Amino acid sequence: MSALTDDQLAIVETTRDFAREHLSPHAIEWDRTGHFPVDVLRKGADLGLGGITVREDEGGSGLDRLDSALIFEALAGGCPTIAAYYSIHNMVASMIDRHGTPEQRARWLPGLCSMRELASYCLTEPGAGSDAAALTTRATRDGDDYVLHGVKQFISGAGSSAVYVVMARTGADGAHGISAFVVEADTDGLSFGPNERKMGWHAQPTRQVVLEGVRVPAAHRLGAEGDGFKIAMGGLDGGRINIAACSLGGAQAALEAAVSHLTDREAFGARLIDAQALRFQLADMATELEAARTLVRHAASSLDEGDPRAPQLCAMAKRFATDTAFSVADRALQLHGGYGYLADYGIEKIVRDLRVHRILEGTNEIMRVIVARGLIGAAR
């Protein structure tokens, strides 16, 4: 990878300052109380974090995927949970920017870019997760409207979001029978399950989205009928880079905390940082993170350049970076001894937050399915 440009370095610095000032000091408390800090999200939007890749004339920042990866890594240094919610919101905003009509962009993007309105991505269902093309939520055409029935599972931001991009079946079984719709929060028939109790990501809500006879104008369909699965998967390519970058930021913070802890801590008459066995561990952690970072940035650039291998590279980067970062964060916890297990040190929170990155936006097993499919396709 070539060195970052001055503009990119400035983006990183600005985002780190934001994370240091507005996320880090509160992250442990938000995790403890389950507080979703919408006011802080909006502060970030004042810096352009609400529509990072959205075109500038719709209120976005007009940045590319590599810039996004830098931003999400810097944000996650302050709090991986909040960085990850920014990532999901941005995925939806960029889908509307990319696939929306001028009327749709004008209707939703200004609110999303300023984060006056938050967004959720609704693909997963109770009976269809990895096999998302088997989804059963149905959208039936009725005059100038569609009427939606179904349940979406594990939806990040649900209940707080104003805009829901919902993938629903308009045609036959399989991926080609799926269309994407923008559903507004105040639509009759839309409701939410209780906030799920979960291992990490406590500072953002995860709820079911229940659609019971939800009527949306046909003008709220994103793209053509039958294009919904393609739109959803295209969104996930960028989303996977961003979630991978969130893992890097969390793990980097855990590594830095481990260096600092070992520097301060003494045992057996010497500083722990002077024990070569521990130094070697730190060296390995830093090396593995740097390798993951290089792959994430390479995959981000491949999306920017329209490389046909981009979906495979994004899957490789997501799998490798989220597994590596989790392992680094877990080793950082170990290097803190008993203190790593205490909530006040913030390390156990990073481990819990990073765990889910190996599951969502496509599990890491599904990432291997995508990579292998590319390999086998290439060999034919």
Ligand SMILES: Cc1cc2nc3c(=O)[nH]c(=O)nc-3n(C[C@H](O)[C@H](O)[C@H](O)COP(=O)(O)OP(=O)(O)OC[C@H]3O[C@@H](n4cnc5c(N)ncnc54)[C@H](O)[C@@H]3O)c2cc1C
């Ligand atoms: C906190 C949280 C937030 C989430 N946010 C969202 C959101 O905002 N929007 C959204 O749409 N979804 C969201 N999800 C859902 C997430 O994307 C799914 O949980 C994920 O895709 C896996 O689906 P599943 O849970 O149904 O697992 P399953 O598909 O049932 O998989 C179970 C296991 O089998 C493995 N497996 C399945 N198929 C294969 C295969 N072919 N080969 C090898 N292994 C396989 C999986 O990897 C996994 O280990 C969220 C999930 C969580 C936990």
